[in-house]
Amino acid sequence: MGAGHDHSAKPGASTPHAEPGGLLAGNAELIASLLCGALLGLGFAIEKLAAGAPGWIALCAYVGAYALGGWFTAREAVEKLRRRKFEIDSLMLVAAIGAASLGAWAEGALLLFLFSLGHALEHYAMGRARKAIEALAALAPTIARVRQGEDLIETPVEAVVVGDIVVVRPNERLPADGFVIKGVSSVDQAPITGESVPVDKRPVEDAASARERPNGVEAASKVFAGTINGEGAIEVEVTKLSSQSALARVVQMVSEAETQKSPTQRFTDQFERVFVPVVLITVCLLLTPGVFIDEPFSKTFYRAMAVLVAASPCALAIATPSAVLSGVARAARGGVLIKGGAPLENLGALRAIAFDKTGTLTEGRPRITDVVVTGAGGEEELLQVAVAVEQLSDHPLAAAIARDGRERLGGGAIAQAQDLKSLTGRGVTARLNGQGVWIGKAEMFGVEGLAPLDAPTAEAISELRDKGRTTMVVRLGDRDLGVIGLLDTPRPGAKPALAQLRALGVTRMIMISGDHKKVADAVAAEVGLDEAWGDLMPEDKVEAIRKLSAQDKVAMVGDGVNDAPAMASATVGVAMGAAGSDVALEAADVALMADDLARLPFVVGLSRKTRWIVRQNLFVSLGVVALLVPATILGLGIGPAVAVHEGSTLLVVINALRLLAYREAPSRAAVA
Incomplete structure (x- = not known):
């Protein structure tokens, strides 16, 4: 066993948590923070309870607390400064150094203790979300x-x-x-x-x-x-x-999803880039009152440092990433791959969804229900020609004709057709025994040099479509042999899944299909859809999605292969049964790994919950800053400011981690 390495874990190695020594560093930071707290407590006890003790003993305890509490903060601040980023860690160091310069060693040590403790616990909590992703990589045996x-x-x-x-x-x-x-x-x-x-x-x-x-x-x-x-x-x-298995690809894509920022996260990043310099300018201005009023500089400086602590947007920086990471991890554990924060947020904001018919709302296993002979030949000739051509194609309708046609023929020998060509969205053409064969929709005949259908064939098509059948005309040479009627059974879970989506607030659901309008209407009525658009070529589906997107955010749900262009045009492309299809994994923003429509309400509900938690986190993080800044200007000390500040940071992370325990779709009221 020792010789085998977990190859599937390699993609996960790119996750931020998997950097060298990541777990050890996290534990070391927590231990250092706790020792910092112990030395802070020791120094405070000596200072307050042992009045006769030399002052340098308490000072040594505080200096030790500074060293332990400030080491990881300083290391991270220096690394960011090298990348020309002046962020929260740097602000905390400035505040701690400022407190020390005033002789307020105890309050500076308290600042570093609470900040380093919050940082360590934040890393631990975020690590839990990442472990949910990394656990996927450990599934395959070595x-x-x-x-x-x-x-x-x-x-x-x-x-x-x-x-x-x-x-x-x-x-x-x-x-x-x-x-x-x-x-x-x-x-x-x-x-x-x-x-x-x-x-x-x-x-x-x-x-x-x-x-x-x-x-x-x-x-x-x-x-x-x-x-x-x-x-x-x-x-x-x-x-x-x-390295190419569905599992390895899922781990890799979920890991990459962490780096793809959501609209909210991009906004908060831009906000921080403006906000941090504003904080520094404000602090500099707060150092000037001593020039105009009679106030000791030590008091002015202390107040400025308290404001610096209060205004640092720690909670804001972690509010969205923690929720997005938890949401992506929970979705992956539930068999849904979401490629980053943008599709996660967009899916939660949807009010319209378009569905492909075949393989999405239906089972994707059509069967022959009718064989109508309209020419001089018999049923056997019609089926022989149809099976000979369609066995060369991998389209679901072709597979059904080949499979059921053989069964109806009794399993006899089938002639070999040649030169199969697909006429996208219309049918196929091939050659059989030196003659041309055309099999496809009625609409492919009578255009581009093909003779129109004869009257009996056109009549048979009309009758079958009235019964909700998908129809395929079979022509050999210049003879219409007849029509094959097929029926694809609606998925048993389609109707309840659509009802759940309505309960979640999706107000418009449309089926778009290349099939005839009457067939599309019949399936739509059976699964409980109000709208069905039929007779759509692949390019028409793209145009339909663009039209819907102009009105509102819209998702396109399909199989990820034939529907890839339409999915790419939608706000969010959702692929069904993606575990067995590389194309689906690449084409979709959201991939339902199982061929199960019930996963769609799950992920829409999870996305809505994620958006709600992101909003809560932003409200808490910005609200705390809005309250603390004026409070510190009016005299609130560094200690209480740090306690509230770091408490809010932990609160937003813990709130985000609730997504890992997500079970059921929330009610409409909860996500409105």
């Missing part, structure tokens, strides 16, 4: 059992290559992404997809076909690294290297 003939060789996961057969025993974690070739089991996919119920897995029907098109493997045979096998032993053919 060793895989690779089958070589009759032998099983224990191999480091990093050394497993595409095409290897790995054996997974009951109750073990899967070491790699792939598809099942032997054995039946149920797999707990919650670590990757967030699904609460184990998913039944079975071997692929055709290993050679799965090897050729691994992205087309059915969910019932596809498995992911880091998931947990159930009671049955299975054998898995590996389709991705450990």
